[in-house]
Every structure is written in structure tokens, then in C-alpha cells.
Amino acid sequence: MDLSLVFSQGDGILIAVFLSLLLMSISSWWLILTRSLHLFQTKRQNRQFNDAFWQATDLHSAAQLIQGQEAPLARVAQSGLDSLNRHQAQATRTLGQHCSLDEFLVRNIRMSLARETGRLEHGMTWLATVGATAPFVGLFGTVWGIYHALVGIAGAGQLSIAAVAGPIGEALVATAAGLAAAIPAVVAYNAFLRANRVIAQDLDGFAHDLHAQLLSAEKA
Template sequence: MNLYLVLHSGDPVLVSTFALLMLMSIASWCVIVIRVRHSWLTGRRQREFTRAFWDASNWAQASELAVAHDSPAARLARAGGEGLLHYRNHESAALGKSVSLDDYLVRKLRNHLQQETASLERGLTWLATVGSIAPFVGLFGTVWGIYNALLGIAAAGNASLATVAGPIGEALVATAAGLAVAIPAVVAYNAFVRINRRFSQELDGFTHDLHAQLLTEVHHGVR
């Protein structure tokens, strides 16, 4: 059945159901496109930065690379360098006496790592929500179509094909529309969860290496 005919001839409830599904689908595809682009750029920038960072000849050069690049690892490196400088500048004050440099850097890097991990998950809640509720929205349209078919049977006094074909067809289209909205959202959600898990593992490994590197800089001095 032509969706245009359904929207043109359907009652306000059914039209509202299809409109809601269309809005959910458009929003989901916008999130998917944005997240695909973000994941691709993040992965490329991450590889470029980590390769250049560990190839740097000294910490000063590595710090300049961290400032010049825009990636989760670069932001972690900047946060670690800033934390080390802050600790060294305040080690004679209460902060420096309250915790060791090791503990302070662990806390600083862990907090920033959590922020970066959270930023990777933006939009995933919407995809999960759409994947969960879209089939039920379509099911509501199905139930409403069957209800209209029953009203048509009651009004006509018979259950001929001409009486029930339209409402039943609308009901089936509503079911298909709900699945068409939900399936891409669920597939994209699972794909992004896997990508984010890989990014998180890479960031976690980088953070451990960065922490060790920052501790070695204590013996060389940081400017």
C-alpha cells in the first residue's frame, strides 16, 4: 500500500503515528551520519597523534603536538601535562602535601578519561530509545488500524474484503514502518558500542603509558 495514500486517507491518530515514526527515523539517521563522521575523524586523528606523540624526541615537543592536535589522546596528554605542572607549582602547599604525585596524576587522568569516554557515547541513548520503542509505536498503529477495521465491519454489517482491506492494509504498513525505523537504530547502536569499546581500550592503554611517562618527567623537569 502506498504510504502517501495512508497518510492522505488515514484518521488523525494514524497520521500522527506515522508522523512520529518519520520524525524518529529522520533524527536517528542524523545521529547515525554524525556519529559515523565523528568516529572516522576521531580514529584518524587518534592514530596520527599517538604515532607522532611517541615519536617525539622530548616532552616539550610532545606537549606541542598535544596542543596542535584535536583528539581524545591529545586532550588527555594536555590534561596530564597541566596536572603535572600544577602539582609541581603547588607541591609546597597543602595540595602537594596531601597526596603524592602518583595519586594526583592518576586522579587527574582518570577524571579526564571518563569525560572523553562519555563524549564518545553521545547520541547512543537516542538510538537505543528508538530501537526499543519504534516497534511498539508501529504496533499501536497496527492496533488502531484493526480497530478501524472492526468499526467498518460493524457499520457495514458484513466482513467483506472491501470493508476491511483499507484499515488492515494501514495496520500492516504501520507494523512495517515501526520495524523500518527500529532496525537501523539497533544495528547502528550495536556498531557504535563496539567502536566506542575499541576507542576506550586504546585510550585506557594510552593513559597508562602517559601516566608512566609523566612520572619520568619529574626527574628531568617540566617547563
Template sequence: MNLGLVFQSGDYVLISVFVLLVLMSIVTWTVIIIRAIRLSQAKSGNRTVKPLIWNAKTLEEAVQKAKSVDAPMSALTLEAVRAHQNYNKHKDTQIAAAVPLNEYLVRQIRNSMSQILRRFDGGLTALASIGATAPFIGLFGTVWGIYHALINISQSGQMSIAAVAGPIGEALVATAAGLFVAIPAVLAYNFLVRGNKTLAQDMDAFAHDFHVQLLNNKD
């Protein structure tokens, strides 16, 4: 398999297909590396800060512990405490706070958690699109390459196996390249979606428990 020969003998369409697949592969691995690192850091931060928050003796101490660790649970804790303080401060002056504390906290915590988890969705659309389209782009390159290989063979009048197998074999590389790009994108997409789902489940369980803690806070 000589990719150099493809670029030397292929026309602009086949070359464009390979260039596009190379760019898609670069995007795929960039997203995989960045998102995998961020997801790992988020889960590690949650494991660190969660016991610190629950072992705090007061709400103020829990806030200080949350500020010391960069984690989604830290951000959710700070937002929930801020909402609790805002309710107590403005419950008689703001229409947004003119609801029971329980409903107000549920709404604010849900909105905060949605904003936090949305940060981990970046790049998933690109991975899904690449995984779905890369094989077809590669197949298009193969069809185009075979078509032009057969045209060139018919014009030259050489019908030997060597004359047919060489150009067609190089054209089939486009399909292999498309699969090479698509398979990591699909696997990474499934891995990251699963990771985001488990992160959301952990956040939801923590938010429920911390919501109850705020309702029973006596500070």
C-alpha cells in the same frame, strides 16, 4: 503500499503515529551520521598523533605535537602534562597535590579521560530508546487502524475480502514502519557502543603508558 492513502483515510491517532515514527527516523539517522563521523575522526586523529607523541624527544615537543592534531589522545596528553606541571608547582601549597605524584596523576588522568570519552556518548540514549519503543508505537498504530477498519466495515455492512483487506492492509503498514525505524537504531547503537569501547581501550592503554612516561620524566 500507499502511505498517502493512510494519511487520507486514517484518523488523527494513526496519522500521529506515522508522524512520530518519521520524526524518530530523522533523529535516528541524524545521530548515526554525526556520531559515526565523530568516532571516525577521533580514531583517525589518534592514529595520527600517537606516533608523533612517542617520537618526540622532549615533553615540550610532545605537547607541541599534541596541539597540532585534534584528537582525544591529544587532549589527554595536554591534560596529563598540565596535571604534572601543576603538581610540581603547587605540591607544597595545595591539599589536592599533597599526595604522591603517582596517585595524583592517576586521579587526574582518569578524570580527564572520563570527560573526553563522555563526549562520544551523546545520542546513544536516544538510539536505545527509539530502538526499544518504535516497534511498539508501530504496533499501536496497527491495532488502532484495524480496530477502526473493523468498526467502519461493520457499520457499512460490507464483509467482502476486498473491503476487509484494504483497510487492514494499510493499518499493518504502521508495524512495518515501526520496524523500519527500530532496526537501524538498534544496529547503530550496537555499532557505536562497540566503537566507543574500542576507543576507550586505546585511550586507556595510551594513558597507562603516558602516565609511566610522566613519572620517569627528567625535564
């Protein structure tokens, strides 16, 4: 089956359908590859930073470890340490008087967790969109291609199987193209969703431990 016939003999709508599916597929695979690499690096960086952070002798040493780190755990730790320093600097002012250290740390660490979760979800919406819409885009291309082919055949007055099979077969490729774009996107979306959930659980656990550590350091 020669797909070049779709672009040489198909009308503008059918060509637009195939180009849309091609763009969906290329963008999905680009996201799949880049997000896979990013998740791999994130897990490795988190594991390395978590081990180094809890082996630090004090908060000052831990703060030095954060410098230059790209791990999400490092940004959460930085947020917690900054919150502790900011609260201590303003303890005699309105902020310190109206908000305890516990509440201040919880609020700022929670905001940091929300930012990191948002970073993890980058590209997920597009993968979900491709997975949900690509089959229907392909189906629309098939329906339109069959209609266009039947109109052309009727105008030519040819009713043989050979005259019908070719154009309709080319139109049916749109459905296959839609599935080819949608299936990898759906599989990747589910895989990334699970990976993000695992990382989010690690972030949440680290945040709880960090919160307890900062409170105990303040009381010491």
C-alpha cells in the same frame, strides 16, 4: 499500497504514530551518519597523534604537538601535562603536601578519560531508545488502525473482503514502519558500541603509558 491514505483517511492517533516513526527514523539515520563520520575521524586523529606524541624528543615538544589537536588522545595528554605542571607549581602548598604526584595524575587522567568516554557515547541512548520502542509504537499503530478500520466498516455495514483488506492493510504498514525504524538503530547501536569499546581501550592504554612517562619525567 498508497500510504497517503493513512494521512487522508486515518484519524489523529494513527497519523501521530506514523509521524513519530518518521521522526525516529530520520533522527536515527542522522545520528548513524554523523557518528560514523565522527568515529572515522577520531580513529584517524588518535592514530596520527599517538605516532607523533611518542616520537617527540621531550615533554616540551610533546606539549607543542597538542596545540590545535582534536584527537581524544590529545585532550588526555593535555590533562596529564597540565596536572604535572599544576602539581609542581603547588608542591610546597597544601595540595602538594597531601597528595602525591602519582595520585594527582591518576585522578586527573581518570577524569579526562571519563569525559572522553562520555563524548563517545553521544547519541547512543537515543539509538537504544528507538531500537527498543519503535516496534511497539508501530504495533500500537497497527492495533489502533485495525480497530479504527473495523469500526468504520461496521458502521458502513460492509463485510466484503475488499472492504476489509484495504483499511487493515494500511494499518499493518505501521508495524513494518516500526521495524524499519528499529532495525537500523539496533544494528548501528551494536556497531558503535564495539567501536567505542576499541577507542576506549586505546585511550586507557595511552593513559597508562602517559602516566608512567610523566612520573619518570618528574624523577629525572
